[in-house]
Amino acid sequence: MTAPSSPAHPSPGPLPEGAVASGSLARETASAGDILRKGLIYVPGVLLLLAVGYLGKVVAEYVPHTAYVIWAIAIGMVIRNTIPIPKVFLPGIGSYELWLKTGIVLMGAKFAFQNILAVGGTGLAMVVLEIALSIVVAAYLARKFGLSDKLGSLIGVGVGICGVSAVIGATGAIKARQEDASYAIATILIFGAVMVFLYPFIGRIVGMSDIHFGYWAGLAVDNTAECLATGFAYSEGAGRVATVVKLCRNALMGLVILFMALTYARRGMTAEVTDKARFLWDRFPKFVLGFLALSLAATFGLLAQESVKAMADFSKWLFLLTFAGVGLSTEFSRMKAGLKPFAVGFVVEALVSVMTIGMIYLVIT
Secondary structure, three states, X not given: OOOOOOOOOOOOOOOOHHHHHHHHHHHHHHHHHHHHHHHHOOHHHHHHHHHHHHHHHHHHHHOOOOOHHHHHHHHHHHHHHHOOOOHHHHHHHHOHHHHHHHHHHHHHXXXXXXXXXXXXXXXXXHHHHHHHHHHHHHHHHHHHOOOOHHHHHHHHXXXXXXXXXXXXXXXXXXXOOHHHHXXXXXXXXXXXXXXXXXXXXXHHHHOOXXXXXXXXXXXXXXXXXXXXXXXXXXXXXXXXHHHHHHHHHHHOHHHHHHHHHHHHHHOOOOOOOOOHHHHHHHHOOOHHHHHHHXXXXXXXXXXXXXXXXXXXXXXXXXXXXXXXXHHHOOOHHHHHHOHHHHHHHHHHHHHHHHHHHHHHHHHOO
């Protein structure tokens, strides 16, 4: 009689409950460890941002009639362009855009929603004209200077909407060369750094009010960080107006880039956009929604005054990191990247500056 054969590899029974729990705990611990390690790489750079920003704040207290914004950016620029910065600091320095967007969201608690509608409503028509002028003039000048159409489009969308973010978004949408994107980004960053210092100087010579200057900075300065820096360098009120106007420009980024993508697709220079709604959502700056949500919550009394004050105070510290990051990210060597794109950018920036200041004095009383 043959004994029943037993399987060569008996299937294991269910694991004890404790073993399952300990395995899950081990995975969670490993995951937490990974997050901690990834977070730690930002610490040196963030501490440098804090040190530079705070130094700018201290200097501003000893130099009359100057804002910490200017000093934080200036000190950062001097460091970046005179001292080789070790790689360990670079991830944290690059995080300044996160602090910028978080600061903008928190600042929404200080804005009455009806004021946002008033400023945004008045500014929207000017924003559309400013964007159209930037794109048309950049396209025309790019051809005159012998540059590619796509490089002209990148410069136009960068100047017209929100600087580097718009350039990056448009590069993929119209299948532009990475070299063209680099030229456009370099142009935007250099002029953004110049505007932070030049615009407040011009504003004071002309005698612009906080409202007029805020609209001007919001309409004419490209990158969001540099735009807010320019506005707040003039005054608190100008900075608040510049923030709302700039967010109107940012909110139109998806529509403008979609229009560009469709235009190039019709010319057979890029692929057709199939899911237009997804395209728009992917390119919509989500922090604008956070800003509006907090403004609505504060307007309807859903936030305690202590909470509003705490968020406003914290946003100022985040902007301290932001403006230090702008300075530490500005490399003047980028100007060597290409003189023709730089010349196109200069003419477009100059025309936008003159046109917008004219519109503001005609429309804003």
